[in-house]
Amino acid sequence: MIATRKLVDAGRSASPEETRERILAAAREVIGRKGKRGATTREIAEVAGVNEATLFRHFGSKESLLVACAQHFCGHMQLADVASQLSGNVAEDLLVIARLMHARFESLQDMIRWSFVEQDYDSDVFAATAWRPQLAILTVLTQFMQRRIDAGELQGEAHKIAMVFLGIVFMHVMGKKKFPDSPLHGDPDKALRFYIDVFLNGVTKR
Amino acid sequence: MIATRKLVDAGRSASPEETRERILAAAREVIGRKGKRGATTREIAEVAGVNEATLFRHFGSKESLLVACAQHFCGHMQLADVASQLSGNVAEDLLVIARLMHARFESLQDMIRWSFVEQDYDSDVFAATAWRPQLAILTVLTQFMQRRIDAGELQGEAHKIAMVFLGIVFMHVMGKKKFPDSPLHGDPDKALRFYIDVFLNGVTKR
DNA sequence: TTCGCATGCAAGTACCCACTTGCACTGGTC
DNA sequence: GACCAGTGCAAGTGGGTACTTGCATGCGAA
Numbered sequence: 191m192i193a194t195r196k197l198v199d200a201g202r203s204a205s206p207e208e209t210r211e212r213i214l215a216a217a218r219e220v221i222g223r224k225g226k227r228g229a230t231t232r233e234i235a236e237v238a239g240v241n242e243a244t245l246f247r248h249f250g251s252k253e254s255l256l257v258a259c260a261q262h263f264c265g266h267m268q269l270a271d272v273a274s275q276l277s278g279n280v281a282e283d284l285l286v287i288a289r290l291m292h293a294r295f296e297s298l299q300d301m302i303r304w305s306f307v308e309q310d311y312d313s314d315v316f317a318a319t320a321w322r323p324q325l326a327i328l329t330v331l332t333q334f335m336q337r338r339i340d341a342g343e344l345q346g347e348a349h350k351i352a353m354v355f356l357g358i359v360f361m362h363v364m365g366k367k368k369f370p371d372s373p374l375h376g377d378p379d380k381a382l383r384f385y386i387d388v389f390l391n392g393v394t395k396r
Numbered sequence: 397m398i399a400t401r402k403l404v405d406a407g408r409s410a411s412p413e414e415t416r417e418r419i420l421a422a423a424r425e426v427i428g429r430k431g432k433r434g435a436t437t438r439e440i441a442e443v444a445g446v447n448e449a450t451l452f453r454h455f456g457s458k459e460s461l462l463v464a465c466a467q468h469f470c471g472h473m474q475l476a477d478v479a480s481q482l483s484g485n486v487a488e489d490l491l492v493i494a495r496l497m498h499a500r501f502e503s504l505q506d507m508i509r510w511s512f513v514e515q516d517y518d519s520d521v522f523a524a525t526a527w528r529p530q531l532a533i534l535t536v537l538t539q540f541m542q543r544r545i546d547a548g549e550l551q552g553e554a555h556k557i558a559m560v561f562l563g564i565v566f567m568h569v570m571g572k573k574k575f576p577d578s579p580l581h582g583d584p585d586k587a588l589r590f591y592i593d594v595f596l597n598g599v600t601k602r
Numbered sequence: 603t604t605c606g607c608a609t610g611c612a613a614g615t616a617c618c619c620a621c622t623t624g625c626a627c628t629g630g631t632c
Numbered sequence: 633g634a635c636c637a638g639t640g641c642a643a644g645t646g647g648g649t650a651c652t653t654g655c656a657t658g659c660g661a662a
Contacts, residue, residue, distance in 0.1 A: 206638065225513060227433045231620065241640050246621060280600075303513045306570070307431060321574060328575065345601040346594070350580055354594050357567030358560055364512070365563065368527060369534065374556055388552070388560050392598035394486075395551040412608065437650065447610050452651060 210248055212238040217259040222300025225307075226256060226316060253316075260319035264301060272330060280343050281386055287334060288359055288382040291327055295363040298323060303364065328356055351389075358385045416454055418444040423465040428506025432462060432522060459522075466525035470507060478536060486549050487592055493540060494565055494588045497533055501569040504529060509570065534562055557595075564591045 204212070216238035220229040231252050235242040249255035272290060276283045295302065298320075305320035335355075336348035344351065362385065366375050374381045410418070422444035426435040437458050441448040455461035478496060482489045501508065504526075511526030541561075542554035550557065568591065572581050580587045 209638080225431070225433065227431065230618085232618090242620095243622080243641080244639060247638080250621095252620065306574070307509045307513050324574070339601075342601055344599045346590075346599050347579070349578065350590060351594065351599050353567075353571070353575065353578055353580055354564055354591065354599075357564050357571065361559075361563030361567055365559065368512070368530070369559065372555065372559055373553070374559055384556060385560065388557065388598070389594070390598045390600045392594070392596045393550045393552050393557045393560075394596045395545075395548055415608080436648085438648090448650095449611080449652080450609060453608080456651095458650065 206248075209238075209240060209244065213240060213245055213248060213255070214259050214262050216240075217255055218263055218301065221256070221259065221304060225304050229256075231255075256316045257319065260301065260305075260316045264298060264320045264323050276334075280338055281390060283334070284355075284386045284389070285379075285382060287331060288355075288386060289379070291331075291356070291359045292363065292378055292382060294323055294327065295360060299363060324356075324360075328352060331356055355385075355389055358389065412454075415444075415446060415450065419446060419451055419454060419461070420465050420468050423461055424469055424507065427462070427465065427510060431510050435462075437461075462522045463525065466507065466511075466522045470504060470526045470529050486544055487596060489540070490561075490592045490595070491585075491588060493537065494561075494592060495585070497537075497562070497565045498569065498584055498588060500529055500533065501566060505569060530562075530566075534558060537562055561591075561595055564595065 213234065216234045217229065220234050220237055223229075224233070231245055232242055234255070235245045238245070245255065249258060272287060275286050301320045302324065305317040332348050332352040335344060335352045338344040339346070339348055359382070362374065362381060365372065369375075374384070419440065422440045423435065426440050426443055429435075430439075437451055438448055440461070441451045444451070451461065455464060478493060481492050507526045508530065511523040538554050538558040541550060541552075541558045544550040545552070545554055565588070568580065568587060571578065575581075580590070
């Protein structure tokens with residue numbers, strides 16, 4: 191019974207909060223691989239090292255677990271501190287913002303990918319929650335652009351050029367697996383600098 | 397038995413090829429809404445107006461149907477004729493290509509969205525096939541950029557700036573549902589011209 | 603007319619999934 | 633020491649899903 195003992199102890203050693211955390215982390219991992227539909231409670235429990243019944247005792251239903259998962263990992267994020275890092279130089283500031291975007295996209299990539307498709311056809315709370323960070327970033331980006339336009343440094347409409355910049359960085363992250371042989375996916379910082387250069391100056395030869 | 401008669405006749409009136417076509421179209425439609433996993437053979441058959449057994453008699457298995465569907469709609473496309481429409485003016489030519497990209501992305505949007513997430517973790521033939529048109533477009537785009545660089549009109553590396561342009565247009569299509577209140581999603585042609593302007597000249601105020 | 607092929611229809615099989623339940627165990631709290 | 637909350641475990645339930653099968657039907661070709 192030693193083996194049984196060990197397993198039991200492993201479960202027992204953690205507090206309920208720790209158990210909850212493990213389940214949420216496992217859910218995120220499995221959803222990243224299989225998606226909302228493809229993720230089974232069985233596999234999530236297995237990855238979490240927890241009995242399936244425990245999962246339901248914690249979250250009640252699969253749907254509740256997924257929503258809790260999206261809220262846990264994609265909830266309110268602190269973006270305000272970006273402003274303090276800005277120097278005044280447009281290119282440098284854009285790099286700061288781009289790094290932030292890149293990091294966020296990268297770390298939430300799997301969730302975002304699925305929120306991209308499993309959309310609102312079902313008034314999907316999960317997808318809406320998982321997409322929130324992107325909207326937040328777009329807001330920050332738009333505000334930044336507006337300020338630079340007002341200062342006479344950039345031209346165009348703030349939300350439009352913000353969308354372009356967001357699209358470029360977003361596509362960079364999402365494209366890693368889809369265009370794996372692209373030379374852009376070596377040094378991320380280098381790629382970001384390149385994008386900023388194109389964004390600011392265009393590709394026309396002068 | 398008139399009702400039964402009608403249904404039967406509806407099925408009978410079509411040739412096996414037509415039946416096959418209807419099933420493929422239905423599969424595409426349902427996959428677009430529910431995804432590969434979420435699409436059930438029952439619903440596909442229902443949408444196609446055929447019996448579920450007929451679906452299996454045609455395609456053998458759901459997986460075979462999905463692969464056939466991807467091949468049918470995302471198979472080899474004729475892109476070569478773009479070259480004949482090019483004028484020599486970079487901005488105008490980019491608009492021609494962008495319109496083509498936009499139309500393709502738009503019409504294949506649902507399939508592409510799903511191929512985006514249900515990726516190769518399962519050596520997924522469906523996803524690989526559905527993604528092929530994007531790779532084809534990137535190739536055309538890269539070649540175009542290379543020619544313009546060689547002609548001294550553009551600067552940078554062809555594949556890199558091609559990726560940027562692709563990303564912008566791709567994000568435009570994919571973002572329609574995710575950023576519904578963006579002013580870019582009114583007149584597509586206007587948006588494409590705007591993207592091309594930013595791509596060529598940047599957003600820096602001169 | 604006759605025959606075969608494509609289909610409809612209904613029933614069924616085997617599996618998987620979300621979710622439940624009852625019981626046993628244990629570690630910490632009083 | 634007694635109790636209890638949190639967990640493991642095993643079995644089970646009900647519904648959905650892919651896929652099969654046997655038979656009836658009718659259209660079109662021989």
